[in-house]
Amino acid sequence: MSAQSERRRKARKLRELLDAEGDAVYENVTHLNQGRYDAIERFDEFETLRTEARSIKEDAVENLPSLIETLRESVEENGGSVYVADDADDATRYIREVAEAKDARTLVKSKSMTTEEIELNESLEAAGVDVWETDLGEFVLQVADESPSHIVGPSLHKSREEVAALFNDVFDPEVPFETAEELTEFARDYLGDRIREADIGMTGANFVLADSGTITIVTNEGNARKSAVTPDTHIAVTGVEKILPSAADLDPFVNLISRAATGQDISQYVSMLTPPVETPTIDFENPDEPLGSGDAEREFHLVLIDNGRLAMRDDDQLRETLYCIRCGACANSCGNFQHVGGHAFGGETYTGGIATGWEAGVEGLDSAAEFNDLCTGCSRCVNACPVKIDIPWINTVVRDRLNGEATPSDLEFLVEGLTPDAEGTVTPQKRLFGNFGTLARLGSATAPLSNWVADLGPVRTLMDRYLGVAPDRELPTFQRETLVDWFDSRRPRAPNATATRKVVLYPDAYTNYVLVDRGKAAVRTLEALGAHVELATPIESGRAPLSQGMVDTATRQAEAVASDLAPYLDSSFDVVVVEPSDLAMMRREYGKLLDDETHARLSEHSYDVMEYVFGLLSNGADPAALAAPDEPVAYHSHCQQRTLGVETYTEAVLDDLGFDVVTSDVECCGMAGSFGYKSEYYELSMDVGAELADQFADASDRVVVASGTSCTEQLTDLLARDVTHPVELVAPDEAP
Amino acid sequence: MSDTDTQLFASSLAAIDVPLTRTDTAGFASTIDSLVTGPAVGVPLHLDGVSLDDTVVQTPPTPRLLREAETGVTGVGHAIAEHGTLVIDSDDAGTEPVSLYPPTHLAVVRESDILPDVASATDSVGERFAAGKSSIFATGVSSTGDMGALVKGVHGPKHVEVVLLTDQ
Numbered sequence: 001m002s003a004q005s006e007r008r009r010k011a012r013k014l015r016e017l018l019d020a021e022g023d024a025v026y027e028n029v030t031h032l033n034q035g036r037y038d039a040i041e042r043f044d045e046f047e048t049l050r051t052e053a054r055s056i057k058e059d060a061v062e063n064l065p066s067l068i069e070t071l072r073e074s075v076e077e078n079g080g081s082v083y084v085a086d087d088a089d090d091a092t093r094y095i096r097e098v099a100e101a102k103d104a105r106t107l108v109k110s111k112s113m114t115t116e117e118i119e120l121n122e123s124l125e126a127a128g129v130d131v132w133e134t135d136l137g138e139f140v141l142q143v144a145d146e147s148p149s150h151i152v153g154p155s156l157h158k159s160r161e162e163v164a165a166l167f168n169d170v171f172d173p174e175v176p177f178e179t180a181e182e183l184t185e186f187a188r189d190y191l192g193d194r195i196r197e198a199d200i201g202m203t204g205a206n207f208v209l210a211d212s213g214t215i216t217i218v219t220n221e222g223n224a225r226k227s228a229v230t231p232d233t234h235i236a237v238t239g240v241e242k243i244l245p246s247a248a249d250l251d252p253f254v255n256l257i258s259r260a261a262t263g264q265d266i267s268q269y270v271s272m273l274t275p276p277v278e279t280p281t282i283d284f285e286n287p288d289e290p291l292g293s294g295d296a297e298r299e300f301h302l303v304l305i306d307n308g309r310l311a312m313r314d315d316d317q318l319r320e321t322l323y324c325i326r327c328g329a330c331a332n333s334c335g336n337f338q339h340v341g342g343h344a345f346g347g348e349t350y351t352g353g354i355a356t357g358w359e360a361g362v363e364g365l366d367s368a369a370e371f372n373d374l375c376t377g378c379s380r381c382v383n384a385c386p387v388k389i390d391i392p393w394i395n396t397v398v399r400d401r402l403n404g405e406a407t408p409s410d411l412e413f414l415v416e417g418l419t420p421d422a423e424g425t426v427t428p429q430k431r432l433f434g435n436f437g438t439l440a441r442l443g444s445a446t447a448p449l450s451n452w453v454a455d456l457g458p459v460r461t462l463m464d465r466y467l468g469v470a471p472d473r474e475l476p477t478f479q480r481e482t483l484v485d486w487f488d489s490r491r492p493r494a495p496n497a498t499a500t501r502k503v504v505l506y507p508d509a510y511t512n513y514v515l516v517d518r519g520k521a522a523v524r525t526l527e528a529l530g531a532h533v534e535l536a537t538p539i540e541s542g543r544a545p546l547s548q549g550m551v552d553t554a555t556r557q558a559e560a561v562a563s564d565l566a567p568y569l570d571s572s573f574d575v576v577v578v579e580p581s582d583l584a585m586m587r588r589e590y591g592k593l594l595d596d597e598t599h600a601r602l603s604e605h606s607y608d609v610m611e612y613v614f615g616l617l618s619n620g621a622d623p624a625a626l627a628a629p630d631e632p633v634a635y636h637s638h639c640q641q642r643t644l645g646v647e648t649y650t651e652a653v654l655d656d657l658g659f660d661v662v663t664s665d666v667e668c669c670g671m672a673g674s675f676g677y678k679s680e681y682y683e684l685s686m687d688v689g690a691e692l693a694d695q696f697a698d699a700s701d702r703v704v705v706a707s708g709t710s711c712t713e714q715l716t717d718l719l720a721r722d723v724t725h726p727v728e729l730v731a732p733d734e735a736p
Numbered sequence: 737m738s739d740t741d742t743q744l745f746a747s748s749l750a751a752i753d754v755p756l757t758r759t760d761t762a763g764f765a766s767t768i769d770s771l772v773t774g775p776a777v778g779v780p781l782h783l784d785g786v787s788l789d790d791t792v793v794q795t796p797p798t799p800r801l802l803r804e805a806e807t808g809v810t811g812v813g814h815a816i817a818e819h820g821t822l823v824i825d826s827d828d829a830g831t832e833p834v835s836l837y838p839p840t841h842l843a844v845v846r847e848s849d850i851l852p853d854v855a856s857a858t859d860s861v862g863e864r865f866a867a868g869k870s871s872i873f874a875t876g877v878s879s880t881g882d883m884g885a886l887v888k889g890v891h892g893p894k895h896v897e898v899v900l901l902t903d904q
Contacts, residue, residue, distance in 0.1 A: 028881075078868050134891065135882070136880045136882035136883060136890065137880075137882035139882075140882060140883075153881070153882070155882060158884075159884055160883060160884020160885060161884070163883055163884055179885075180883040180884045180885035180886075180887050181887050183883040183884075184880060184882075184883045184887040184889075184890060187883070188889075188890055188891060191891070192891070195891075209865060211865075211866070212862075212865035212866050212868075213865075214865040214870070220878070220879050220880060220890075221878055221879070221880050221882075221890040221891050221892065222836060222878040222890060222891035222892025222893075223890070223891040225832065225836055225872065225891075225892065226836060226837075226891050226892075229826075229832055229833060229836075230833075246862065247858050247859075247861060247862030247865050248858070248859070248862060250858045251854055251855040251858045254854050254858065254873070255854055265818075265819055266819045266821060266854070266873065266875050267875070268874065268875055268876055268877070268878055268879060268892070269872055269873070269874055269875075269878075269892065270872065270873035271870075271872045272861060272865065272870060272871050272872065272873075273826070273870045274864075274865050274868050274869055274870045275870075277826055277832070277870050278826050278827055278828045278868075278869060278870065279826050279827070279828070279830060279831075279832045279833060279870075280828055280829075280830055282799055282802065282833060283799060284799045284803070286799070287798060287799040287800035287803070288798050288799075288800055289798060289799075290796045290797070290798055291796070291797050291798065291799070291802075291830045291833070292828065292830070
């Protein structure tokens, strides 16, 4: 398949899912996301417990082999069995053998993604065992013969009307089902019968306690409790990474998991079963005998699944995937996921941002390849994750590994002028976007010709076909006079040269070559507030290649930026950054690309431009030196800026200066660097952006400002209006 | 247990729509009889001076009672004030299924068994796990959103009520 037809296939699939499932997914996922925000807002200990939970998981995974042995001893001492399965086939074989030995005809299950991973239901059905999913969401999927679209709410892509139509079709009730109550009542009774007659009850586990053999299961419906204790035989199937040392480690997880997942302070049932359980056996065939009066005994099997996990443990980049407690917060906080759901943003089993780590680890890179690009690196999941997994980084690493597997393209010559980057095989599309800095430099040097050529219809058709650049997307307009040119041409060259505050402004590729006005505004604002300003060398931060998974190129650029800025830091300059995605590089991602000391110093001394303005004003600079407000403002902050927590300074500065400001609260504008430029993702990008456009629909009398380049471009396209940077609102006019 | 914990427990229960009835040892049996919807099934309480034998609640549980009872009456190991959580300790009398199967669970809580938070409760259940025992943190009623709207009463109880023994 040609690259273009592959992109068209992806675009078609996304379009179909947006149409078929987008509305139900959006309603449910944004509801869960808001619930999480609300629950954490009223929970002061969130950050402390995240740190504690992360530390417990790090230690547990580090000590996993010995924890497995401790757990084995505990379970066996309690009278149960432990089987560590190397892979899916090994696990399903063992479970089939248990079922055969029990002569089991039926098995009831509570929700378990791990059993989805090993395709257990299919295996048991083939062996003649009827399997019933008792979680209502999983039951809906079983009836519909569909796969989960979300780790926590597996059927949340289906509306009530769709479930009713499905159940009316399959179960043909005398009075058709209509309400959620009717559907729930039917499913409860139907599954109640299945549970009572089942030979085996199967559960997953959220946490397993090594020192006691206790299985912890977090549910709202009560089906796991019922499935575990009603049949005499209980099989728990879970990944090896779920083991914690002891009950003393449970507190942070119990406090975090439901808040992160659904916004509940605690789930209805946190079942902590130490099987075989004391609860007497229940023989519904002898209904009037007291419980436990038969001669049946309880039997318990714990099946621990490796299936790639121990290799993930040895993988420095994928290891933290094993800390995942499967809460779904990364999916819920993701703009793309909110719109298209897990049937697009997911692999064979797992869904959402963390799915890339899971799928790459348990299924292999290919399974992650299909959806990995849907992570735009916006980083909104970073603060949402209750165990602090750097999910964008995992996506970047997997993208880098996938690049390494790409077949060399015949079209490489099209982007040859942009090389050499440090990568070997990368698709021409990724190479184009990954080398944006070079492209911008060339585009600026040849402007306005470059802009005219790029806007020609036939050129756009060719760019779509060969490079995957969406033909409907406005391209950046390169400026012939760069920020550096302008800065160098000014006289006098060094205002405030004796000032105590010395700033080196970082001219990112967009500010230097495209959105030059915001750079000029930043310089004028900082100087008006008494800072001495110099410009750093226009070297790309590495953001563009990193977003394409080109980690080596990004590292090389990060090192160059750090070297360029080092003498300034030596001379007590502060680094001020206009583009939030580049500030996020210095504060966050450079931690992965540079040595700790270099990163720490740069992170500590780098500032968002409006954050710095806030600091200057707070330290006595005269606000009268800035422009006075003349228009009300609609402000959209940038996703990575919000993850850093610095968007508040823009709002504070505008408020303090007397601007009338409304702000958006969408997670991401949908543009996300190159994402919205790509032919296959253009429609999804616009769908995500439509939410932002809706929020600003009533803002036609306001000037629209955005902190990020991507947001600026997206809003410009969505609203067909001029969009500027907040610093342009406050900047004084250039002195004549 | 402190007065603060009891107050917090009461307000947490109110927030999750779980009715709370205060009684004492002397008033226990009549309180239970006034609250239960029959038929009711229960497990022996092992509490000083109170017994289900003096009430309409039938013991010991049988499979038929699990299926047909409207109310299941059990004691609890502890309660957690901050969430209104009942710590249901599994036992060989059948506390776990009796608290789970009938549409209403009526839980008998001694005031002295109220713990402030999840951390204190995980400490306490840890000792039980070491002895091979099981516990459930049950908060409010069984519910699901999987059918397109929040519905109460799925595989577990649709109603939960608490009787608080204020003199124990």
